[in-house]
Amino acid sequence: MTRLDTEFVRAQFPAFDAPGMAEMAFFENAGGSFACRQVIDRxxxxxxxxxxxxxxxxxxxxxxxxxxxxxxxxxxxxxxxxxxxxxxxxxxxxxxxxxxxxxxxxxxxxxxxxxxxxxxxxxxxxxxxxxxxxxxxxxxxxxxxxxxxxxxxxxxxxxxxxxxxxxxxxxxxxxxxxxxxxxxxxxxxxxxxxxxxxxxxxxxxxxxxxxxxxxxxxxxxxxxxxxxxxxxxxxxxxxxxxxxxxxxxxxxxxxxxxxxxxxxxxxxxxxxxxADYWDALHDHHFGADAATVTPVARAARVHDLVRAQETALLAPLLDYLRARNDVRLVGPSDPALRAPTVALETRRAPQDLSEDLARHGIMCWGGDFYAQRPLRAMGIDPDRGVLRLSFVHYTSGADIDRLIQALDQVL
Known part of the structure; x- marks a missing residue:
């Protein structure tokens, strides 16, 4: 099975080379992802x-x-x-x-x-x-x-x-x-x-x-x-x-x-x-066969490639969180059933935790994320909110390791 080339992917995003950003691990992608080079150029x-x-x-x-x-x-x-x-x-x-x-x-x-x-x-x-x-x-x-x-x-x-x-x-x-x-x-x-x-x-x-x-x-x-x-x-x-x-x-x-x-x-x-970026992902991993593969088929290939990478990265994070008794994971613990958007009900105030995590090089946030209704329905005070850790396919295994180490320090 083709595996995602994370080094190639990260090379498509100038943010990873920007001063002040290169030293951090980005876990607030659900609020907005980095823009790819192709979009910035256009x-x-x-x-x-x-x-x-x-x-x-x-x-x-x-x-x-x-x-x-x-x-x-x-x-x-x-x-x-x-x-x-x-x-x-x-x-x-x-x-x-x-x-x-x-x-x-x-x-x-x-x-x-x-x-x-x-x-x-x-x-x-x-x-x-x-x-x-x-x-x-x-x-x-x-x-x-x-x-x-x-x-x-x-x-x-x-x-x-x-x-x-x-x-x-x-x-x-x-x-x-x-x-x-x-x-x-x-x-x-x-x-x-x-x-x-x-x-x-x-x-x-x-x-x-x-x-x-x-x-x-x-x-x-x-x-x-x-x-x-x-x-x-x-x-x-x-x-x-x-x-x-x-x-x-x-x-x-x-x-x-x-x-x-x-x-x-x-x-x-x-x-x-x-579309340039999606095509670049396809051609790098599957070969430049645009003439014989329809756009929707190419999108499907990249979709499956990305989801496989994210699921693999999500598994150790969920394993770590399941082993703790001081956080409540919102939603399923099976990485195959969810997107890599992980909300946590925590003993400490989520905003305080996000500030502490930033000092450990982790970019994330705490709050209600305009999701007051689901939080309230699950018995979580929207005013207090949750700590949200969200990533996409350009996240690396080293980023996940760094996040887990930082959580150990701040929770």
Whole structure:
């Protein structure tokens, strides 16, 4: 089996050579990952050479528009969706808010929307506020002991009044990877649409959205080695039913229907660097066979490569935490069932621990991470929060060893 070349991977991220960063181990990736060199290069080039209104008939504008189109085409191909199903916005929270306003116009009083208490607030609060418009809000509750969502509990909520079910691919504090294919199939069979928050999963491998069966899939480019943009997939059949939220003269253009403000041209163009990086990972590990392997197949190879690396690194950390009696691990202890986002309820204040860990060269944080609902549901005071340790595939085995040694010193 091909193993991830960590040295090659880390060479793609200038942050590892930056003064003050090279000496530290980064464990707050769930809040935002390092940007890869390919994204930084494209963003720099756009600002230097193409910072004009794109698509106009002169070279700088033409090149800028082409690069924006390239980002959409290549990312949608990796995600296995049509180009006009991909939407860019300032953040996932903003994208979800715009989407909720479209549903507010389309739904009728008495219709029902299902939300969870496992979600980050971005995929919970905006949907709950639809209750102000007479929409029934039903809550799919997590198991307070494990933090896990049971699909059988969802089945009891589904009936012919449910129009939309919103849930996470995985929670940003629980970490458990939900069975999205199974859940989306249940939702589709009930005649409803699915909205999957992939913010905490996509950094660990871009998903095949078509294979998942999701009607809506959202994630953040700035947590996926890119610029500060939110990326949203809305499948065509649903997008064409939803009222447009942009300027009236853009209502007939699918890619502009859910963009109320002007897009960030430079950052959208820089998103093509995410595809450059994913392709570089593929070609380094599997050979440059782009002509014979489809983009979605290449993404799947890299997804599996990344997940295998992260699972292997996660195992010793979870073993160490299981052996302690002064921390509570939130979510499952089996590394195969979760993303490498590890939240801990601790005896000492999480913020104090993060400050101490920083003095040991560990970058992490304590708090609620906009996940007050799941924390409260599991009996954890959101005001106190949790210590969160999150990593991605560029994390090294030496980083994990350093983290464990530092935890021994501060807990």
């Amino acid at each position: 963003l720099t080039r756009f600002y230097r050479e193409r910072k004009v209104q794109p698509y106009a008939p002169y070279p700088a504008a033409t090149a800028g528009g082409e690069e924006m189109d390239e980002a959409r085409a290549r990312l949608s191909a990796l995600l296995n969706v049509a180009g006009d199903e991909l939407h860019f916005g300032p953040s996932t929270s903003a994208n979800t808010y715009v989407l909720s306003q479209a549903f507010r116009q389309m739904l009728q009083p008495g219709d029902a929307v299902v939300v969870t208490d496992q979600d980050h607030e971005a995929n919970s609060g905006v949907w709950r506020r639809l209750g102000d418009a007479g929409i029934e809000i039903r809550e799919w509750r997590l198991d307070p002991a494990t933090g896990i969502l049971d699909p059988e509990a969802l089945a009891r909520l589904l009936d012919d009044r449910v129009r939309l079910v919103c849930f996470p691919h995985c929670s940003n504090v629980v970490g458990h990877v939900n069975p999205v294919v199974q859940i989306c199939a249940m939702i589709r069979a009930a005649g409803a649409a699915s909205c999957v928050d992939g913010v905490s999963y996509a950094p660990h491998g871009l998903p095949d959205v078509a294979a998942l069966g999701a009607d809506i899939y959202l994630f953040s480019a700035y947590k996926t080695f890119g610029p500060h943009q939110g990326i949203m997939v809305i499948r065509q059949a649903l997008a064409d039913r939803l009222p447009a939220q942009g300027h009236h003269f853009n209502a007939g253009t699918r890619t502009k229907r859910f963009t109320p403000a002007g897009p960030d041209h430079a950052q959208i163009a820089a998103c093509a660097g995410m």
